[in-house]
Amino acid sequence: MNKLIILLTVFTIFFTFISSFPTTFDKRQSFTPAKNISSKSEFTYYWVSFENDFKSTKTADVKTCKGKLIATVNLDFAIDMKTEGTGITKSGRVINLGDCSCGSNSFSCFEELDKTKFPFGSSSNETPLIPYITVAANDIRAGTLLYIKKLDGMKLPNSKVHNGCVKVDDNGHGFGGKHIDWFVVKESNYEFLDNRDPFTSVVVSNGTLPNGQKCALLNYS
Numbered sequence: 001m002n003k004l005i006i007l008l009t010v011f012t013i014f015f016t017f018i019s020s021f022p023t024t025f026d027k028r029q030s031f032t033p034a035k036n037i038s039s040k041s042e043f044t045y046y047w048v049s050f051e052n053d054f055k056s057t058k059t060a061d062v063k064t065c066k067g068k069l070i071a072t073v074n075l076d077f078a079i080d081m082k083t084e085g086t087g088i089t090k091s092g093r094v095i096n097l098g099d100c101s102c103g104s105n106s107f108s109c110f111e112e113l114d115k116t117k118f119p120f121g122s123s124s125n126e127t128p129l130i131p132y133i134t135v136a137a138n139d140i141r142a143g144t145l146l147y148i149k150k151l152d153g154m155k156l157p158n159s160k161v162h163n164g165c166v167k168v169d170d171n172g173h174g175f176g177g178k179h180i181d182w183f184v185v186k187e188s189n190y191e192f193l194d195n196r197d198p199f200t201s202v203v204v205s206n207g208t209l210p211n212g213q214k215c216a217l218l219n220y221s
Contacts, residue, residue, distance in 0.1 A: 037140065038204040042179040043150075045190040046136065048121050048129070049080040049087040053187070063108040065100035070112050078107050085173075086121030086129070096122050120185060123170035131185045132162060132220040136170035139177035144168045145207025145215045148180070150199060156220055157192045165207065165215035180204060 051074050058075035073089055081087035085097045094113040102109035113122055120129045125142050127134075135146065145167055152164030172181045180202060184190050207215035 035206050035208070036203060037146070037206060038178050040178070040201050041204045042175070043200055043202045044175075044179070044181050045184050045193070046181050047084065047184055047187050047190060049077055049084045050186065051077040051087065051090045053077075054080070060107050062095060062110050064111055065098045065109055067108050070095060070110055081110070082107075088120075094118055094121060120183075125169055125171075127169050129170070129183050130167075130217075131183065132156060133165075133167055133217050134169045134183040135166045136172040136181040136183070137168045137179065138172050138175070140168045140204075142168055145217070146180075147205040147207055147209060147215050148202050149205070149210075150202045151182075154193070154197070157189045158220070160218075160220050162220070163216065163218055164209070165217055167217060 054074045054076040056074055056076040059072050060075045060078040061072050062070045062078055062081075064070060071089055071093060073087075077087060077089075081095060082097070082102050087095045089095065092115065094115045095110050096113050096118070098109050098111040100109050118128050120131065123129055123134060123136075140146070145165060147164050148166060149164055151162045151166070154162045156162060166182065170181070170183070172179060175181070184193065209215060
């Protein structure tokens with residue numbers, strides 16, 4: 001009887017000892033590292049046009065595809081909008097390319113956007129362009145989160161630090177696959193970043209950080 005009591009006591013002590021260990025093994029087994037989508041993708045920047053950046057005295061009438069006047073703006077600004085796709089006038093109006101062709105000498109190919117919904121313009125997927133978050137890509141599904149290591153820790157013009165996480169929410173014009181085009185709002189922001197650390201290609205990973213956590217999209221405005 002005494003031996004049975006001793007055995008039960010020893011078993012209870014052993015079980016209590018084992019139960020006191022932290023149960024972190026399952027978490028370690030569930031670690032999911034980042035996976036590369038592309039080991040080398042071309043990397044470029046894009047932005048919107050700001051009328052205040054243009055000094056020409058010539059003007060142009062910017063119209064809708066149906067010929068309705070939107071605004072009379074700086075001529076060089078109107079020309080640049082045809083390249084960049086979006087422009088912000090001196091008065092703060094947001095103008096985007098419409099669904100028709102501009103042609104070589106026409107400016108009847110635009111539409112005005114609601115600046116409360118699209119303060120920096122609209123993507124090809126009709127979603128707001130988000131500073132330092134939106135990227136354009138032609139071979140990655142829209143809405144996909146990406147981690148770009150080269151951007152992780154990058155100091156932005158407003159002194160905020162990027163975490164490397166971006167979102168595919170636009171298509172690129174003039175390039176094919178394995179190409180990431182990063183939205184940085186203004187050309188001056190591009191110049192700031194490119195002067196500090198120029199590079200033309202990046203490794204593109206799925207939306208997973210090196211520590212296995214899911215990418216979080218931060219506010220860099």
